[in-house]
Amino acid sequence: MANRNFHVHLVSDSTGETVSSVARACLVQYEGVFVQEHVWSLVRTKGQMEKVMQAVERDRGPVLYTLVDPELRDCVRDHCRRLQLPCVGVLDQVMSVLAVHFHSKSEQWPGRQHQLDDGYFDRIDAMHYTLAHDDGQSTHDLDDADVVLVGPSRTSKTPTCVYLANRGVRAANIPLVPSVPPPPELEAATRPLVVGLITDPERLVQIRVNRLRLLQQDTETEYTDMEQVQREIQDARRLYARRQWATIDVTRRSIEETAAAILQMLNVRRERRLQAGEASTP
Structure with a gap:
């Protein structure tokens, strides 16, 4: 089971720092597994997403994403479902819990954590x-x-x-x-x-x-x-x-x-x- 090679695709509409940090925190727990990370940052249009998914189909592997645009999220999920690949929105569960607790819907603003405030x-x-x-x-x-x-x-x-x-x-x-x-x-x-x-x-x-x-x-x-x-x-x-x-x-x-x-x-x-x-x- 050692020395296995895998691809993992990290897709973000911002810098990709968040999804990369989450992925690495998880991947470090697996010994004897070599993972090639494909980081796709600043993905904000359907055309860009199509190119990303072509790469996913070429180098098949799980897709982790941080995307706020519902259309882009649906695009990723649909492609991964067709390719029978796992697909995880790393912030989805957290955002859902907070939305319920705050009784409020989040703003759809890519990269908001990096704003010049x-x-x-x-x-x-x-x-x-x-x-x-x-x-x-x-x-x-x-x-x-x-x-x-x-x-x-x-x-x-x-x-x-x-x-x-x-x-x-x-x-x-x-x-x-x-x-x-x-x-x-x-x-x-x-x-x-x-x-x-x-x-x-x-x-x-x-x-x-x-x-x-x-x-x-x-x-x-x-x-x-x-x-x-x-x-x-x-x-x-x-x-x-x-x-x-x-x-x-x-x-x-x-x-x-x-x-x-x-x-x-x-x-x-x-x-x-x-x-x-x-x-x-x-």
């Missing part, structure tokens, strides 16, 4: 801030951040910050360098949530060695010395405990999982502040 411009602003405050840059306005990530080199600070910025979070990061104290602006900052990142020393050495090899640099340095790296992690732990910063071990976490934990911390922090504000209101 205030949230979109908040994400752009967050991305600009994050890029300007990467790797300890521009610490003078660190107090304007929502989150500051602190950690030794190669603990995924930058990619996690970029992921958070894409969610509208202004994220800065400060590297911990041996024998160099963190910038005073970090200690003075009161607004942002400060999160310390740690990882397993062995894994960190491995990551650093691979990085140096990619750069064609010497891998036998203090930067990759096991004893030195162990001291870095111990010093980081002591710093986090002394400052009472939240700590996340990223050893077995993906960037998305680390970011999700930080977003949860932000939500808890926000709720506590709201409750404190309501409690102080006469």
Whole structure:
């Protein structure tokens, strides 16, 4: 049953991000199965849909879609029924449940989640801030951040910050360098949530060695010395405990999982502040 090859068609009237994310979250659960994904985005006319269905007939496989136009949805279903292929609207059940609960019919607006609203411009602003405050840059306005990530080199600070910025979070990061104290602006900052990142020393050495090899640099340095790296992690732990910063071990976490934990911390922090504000209101 191993090493089987399949085709899956992902059809969307928008960017295709939603249906692709759902498909990959499901497909990763199947080992020994190779799936070629065919992503068909911005499909908004019957002519475009006809071309998509010709490809489906050529490379037969299940069709997953996110389409709001009833005619296009019917077109997909009719073709798949004729071809005897499974066809799933990944948001259909959710939309049906919400429509019943809200006693309201949804608007037929393709790509509405990507509209240029205030949230979109908040994400752009967050991305600009994050890029300007990467790797300890521009610490003078660190107090304007929502989150500051602190950690030794190669603990995924930058990619996690970029992921958070894409969610509208202004994220800065400060590297911990041996024998160099963190910038005073970090200690003075009161607004942002400060999160310390740690990882397993062995894994960190491995990551650093691979990085140096990619750069064609010497891998036998203090930067990759096991004893030195162990001291870095111990010093980081002591710093986090002394400052009472939240700590996340990223050893077995993906960037998305680390970011999700930080977003949860932000939500808890926000709720506590709201409750404190309501409690102080006469």
